[in-house]
Amino acid sequence: MRLHRPLLLEGEAGVGKTEVAKTLARWTGGELIRLQCYEGIDLGQAAYEWDHARQLLHLRTAEATGAATRDETDRLEDELYSERFLVRRPLLRALDHGEGVPPVLLIDELDRADDEFEAFLLEILSDFTITVPELGTFRAPTPPLVVVTSNRTRDLHDALKRRCLYHWVEHPDFEREVAVVRMRAPDVAESLARQVxxxxxxxxxxxxxxPPGVAETIDWATAVHLLGQRDLTVDTIDATLGTVLKYREDQERVRGRGLQALVEDAARRAT
Known part of the structure; x- marks a missing residue:
């Protein structure tokens, strides 16, 4: 936070990378602004775009009222590319946040975006600026807190990593995961949380x-609790396996190994 450097979190899906940004926002009181990355995301979805529908309506109104005369053409064109018609997307909103507590900008799953979009982020992560050709450069008065996450489906470029502080997020150890389940699902008994x-x-x-993440552990414990069960059994696991394993092949492998073996192994680990 003192260095004003983005934090790059990598790790398997479900280990809590996104939760870091949410927790920072709750802790600082800043707005959480989330940019969910995906293949094909571009400047318009991420930073800004012009409200073409409102611009067209403005032109039609000017024509109807007679304001669109030859002498007024230059002024009318300037109005079309004023902040009045600028649609701020997450990146620009985070930089042009005004006074008060800086927001937390979450750039989620950057590895899903294209190389070109990753290159576009370099200006933002280096100088916390976005240039809009028609209006000039927007610069954050106070840089937002930036959290970038990646599931490492592809390697991010060194140029981006150099601009960030890096942390690899592991799955929590057993006792910590039990504590997380107890905090996020307080109605679940501790004995059940330990077994799950x-x-x-x-x-x-x-x-x-x-492999299941912490989010799946919480869902699994909650599902078993809502079924009125206090312990993991073969029947309970069979009924709730879809909360923790989301691929048919994984479920078949676990069932083929034997659900009783999973129950016995969980009982041994939980003690």
């Missing part, structure tokens, strides 16, 4: 296609 966290840890050791 232990079973989840066992699933992660099986080399599954998509």
């Amino acid at each position: 966290a232990a079973a989840t840890a066992g699933l992660r050791d099986l080399g599954l296609y998509k």
Whole structure:
């Protein structure tokens, strides 16, 4: 926070990278501004665009009222590209936030975006500026807190990493995961939270296609609790396996290994 440097968090899906930004926003009182990255995202979706519908309506109104005369043409053109018609998307909103507590800008799953978009971010992450050709350069009076996350489906470029502080987020250890479940699902009994966290840890050791994250552990414990069960059993796991494993192949592998073995392993780990 003192260095005013973005924080780049990498790790497997579900380990809590996004939650870091949410927690920072709650802690500082700043607005959480989230930019969800995806393949094909461009400047218009991420930074700004012009409200063409309102610009066209403005022209039609000028024509109808007679304001669109030859002498007024230059003024009318200037009006069309004023801040009045500028649509601020997440990046520009975060930089042009005005006074008060700086927002927390979450650039989520940057590895899903294209190389060109990643290159566009370099100006923002270096100088906290965005240039709008028609209006000039917007500069943050106080830089926002920036959290960039990546599931590492592809490597981010060194130029971007040099502008960030880096942290690899591991799955939490057993006791910490139990504490997270208890905090996020306080109605779940501690004994059940320990059994579910232990079973989840066992699933992660099986080399599954998509190992479960902390979010799945919370969902699993909550689902078992809502079914009125206080312990993991073969029948309970069979009924709730879809809350923790989201691929058919992973479910078949676990069932093929035997759900009773998972129950016994969880009981051993939970003690």
